[in-house]
Amino acid sequence: MSDRQSVRLSNSVNILLLLFLGAILAAAAELPYGGWIQLPILSLIWWRMSQQSIPSIKNQFISGMSFALGYFILGLWWIYISLHDVGGMNPVLAGTAVFLLSAYVAAYFSLASLSLVFFKTSRLTGLLLAASWVGFEYFRGEIFTGFPWMGFAETQLNGPFAPVAPLFGGLACTFLVVWISWEITRLKKDIRFSGTCIIFTIALMQLASFWTFTKPIGEPISVRLIQGNFEQSLKLNPKAIEDQFNFYTSAIEHEPADLIITPETAYPWPQSNLPSGLINSLQQFSNKTSSNILLGVIGEAGKSDEIKYTNRALGLSPHLPAYQYDKSHLVPFGEFIPPGFHWFVNAFHVPMSDFARGKLDQAPFSIVRAGKDDIHAAITICYEDVFGGELASRIHHSSKPVNLLINMTNLAWFGDSQAPAQQLRLSQLRSLETGLPALRATNTGITAALGPNGKVLSQLAEFKQGVLSLKIQAYSGTTPYVIWGNAPILSLSCLLLVLGLIRQRRI
Known part of the structure; x- marks a missing residue:
């Protein structure tokens, strides 16, 4: 087998594995502790994405689409029921419509994952990935009137990061899910830094759960x-x-x-x-x-x-x-x-x-x-x-x-x-x-x-x-979120991305 054929086979296996992991990620959302279970699954997804034989924007986009398609097709298949069972649409057309919608929303996930290739690997990589994710999730909720269904935030009702929602909203939950799942990936390479980030953040969130802003x-x-x-x-x-x-x-x-x-x-x-x-x-x-x-x-x-x-x-x-x-x-x-x-x-x-x-x-x-x-x-x-x-x-x-x-x-x-x-x-x-x-x-x-x-x-x-x-x-x-809305988490994400761009130009 030539080197080119070997690379193609490796990429094909990676795409199929990411598609499967995306479906598992969607299925985990329905479980009692889905918010916790999704963290190691996402960590495995980030690890697979970083194992590409030829890192490039094209390959990264395909990898991102693979896992996101698995995630959204499994999570949004019920739209087929409304189109076919209730609406009477042809099965092929109904299935195609579900696929196209899934591909559209998957593109936002894929674009956000490009930060793994665009920014050089460092201790900031997880924060930059989380910032990119927040930005594209915000756009997903705005463009063409928005379709922010099946984000990572709502699963955190059964996860560690729910307490940040009254402060900075669902997008802040998403930020923490992406960042901490990345740090789990990095534990083997930098256990002291990544371990500290994981333990401190989760502990802080549990303390924040005792803070209330409304009363009977x-x-x-x-x-x-x-x-x-x-x-x-x-x-x-x-x-x-x-x-x-x-x-x-x-x-x-x-x-x-x-x-x-x-x-x-x-x-x-x-x-x-x-x-x-x-x-x-x-x-x-x-x-x-x-x-x-x-x-x-x-x-x-x-x-x-x-x-x-x-x-x-x-x-x-x-x-x-x-x-x-x-x-x-x-x-x-x-x-x-x-x-x-x-x-x-x-x-x-x-x-x-x-x-x-x-x-x-x-x-x-x-x-x-x-x-x-x-x-x-x-x-x-x-x-x-x-x-x-x-x-x-x-x-x-x-x-x-x-x-x-x-x-x-x-x-x-x-x-x-x-x-x-x-x-x-x-x-x-x-x-x-x-x-x-x-x-x-x-x-x-x-x-x-x-x-x-x-x-x-x-x-x-x-x-x-x-x-x-x-x-x-x-x-x-x-709550603070009612007063401030998404402004704080969007501002933080923009600031991190600007810092990442400045750092990138200096390297």
């Missing part, structure tokens, strides 16, 4: 979270929709509570076309029982001749005008059509696929209680729970102090997959970042209540119809 306010409120468990494929079946309306209405009126929440689009018709008297009847129930109600509906915005639909949370409070929150961060193709693709909607007559955006500065929902102070809740609808920086900014600039987070979602599109568990971890990270408890009302699961530390307080089983009744304690105060 008032008495706990009674809550009922309704999980209907209606299949997405039945959304256009009139009889099924009637059954869905009847279930949610009956479940709401079955028992009063300070707060009753239905999932996203629990009433999947435009608000003006809902059954006659439905909203009035629920408003009367609210007035009579002093219950605050949040309904998932299809809203309408604009003038009468230019009506556009919105994904809306409609709030009913005792003896007050109706509240509404219209989803602001929309899903590309699912809720809005990017420029240049409206021909697709027109050709296939896709209903309600180009929603209007709600404003970024919408007021929180006020939970009114007789003789007691109001509780103010920041609402997110489904996908919006992914964007920690946006939620932190909304809370920081809110016209009223926010005491509670509420997420209304419908993941029936993705069947029996890990998608609900992945979004639950994102909700947990949002609670940890903001120091606020959270309520999640979902159609098929996971309906749950979270504490201000992100821990699950109570939840319903998936794919079962039911109501989760509980008491939740509201909190007041703001």
Whole structure:
């Protein structure tokens, strides 16, 4: 075998091994201590990347794409369910769409890993890799409206670096995961320096977990979270929709509570076309029982001749005008059509696929209680729970102090997959970042209540119809992350990269 053939074989083996390790990394995220388990797996990935026979930007990019493709294909396969099982798309086209999306988000991981070739190996290499990773993760959450799903941060709910989230957010968790996993790789070569970095950082994070920024306010409120468990494929079946309306209405009126929440689009018709008297009847129930109600509906915005639909949370409070929150961060193709693709909607007559955006500065929902102070809740609808920086900014600039987070979602599109568990971890990270408890009302699961530390307080089983009744304690105060957002960790990353570039030019 010639030297060239030997190099090609070595590179092929490396690519397949990295693809496998990426899949193992994604699978580890679903385990109880996934945040800890991912550290040695990432360390092994960095080691394999540094073992290339011919280090180059091209080979490094391919290596980065290999592990990232394994990671995202396994982690995002559930999109196939929405495209094929629910949407009826051809299996080959649906599989291709999942691959292309995985390749797109994998490119950010791959570009971040180029720092291993671009910067000369030194004690700064791990910090520069972490800084690059943070930068590209930030861009992944911004470009084309962003898709920051399956980052390393949300897995840290079951890992060592969760305590940094209230201080500097999920990107800071990502920074520490990448840096410390690199230092694990370096233990054999420099055990004193790398070992000190690992032990000191993990110990500091455990001490930081005792530091809290928010505190309980008032008495706990009674809550009922309704999980209907209606299949997405039945959304256009009139009889099924009637059954869905009847279930949610009956479940709401079955028992009063300070707060009753239905999932996203629990009433999947435009608000003006809902059954006659439905909203009035629920408003009367609210007035009579002093219950605050949040309904998932299809809203309408604009003038009468230019009506556009919105994904809306409609709030009913005792003896007050109706509240509404219209989803602001929309899903590309699912809720809005990017420029240049409206021909697709027109050709296939896709209903309600180009929603209007709600404003970024919408007021929180006020939970009114007789003789007691109001509780103010920041609402997110489904996908919006992914964007920690946006939620932190909304809370920081809110016209009223926010005491509670509420997420209304419908993941029936993705069947029996890990998608609900992945979004639950994102909700947990949002609670940890903001120091606020959270309520999640979902159609098929996971309906749950979270504490201000992100821990699950109570939840319903998936794919079962039911109501989760509980008491939740509201909190007041703001974390440093709510005040500062991503500015500190982005500034640190930029500073490190500038120092790395200066050092590189001097060598």
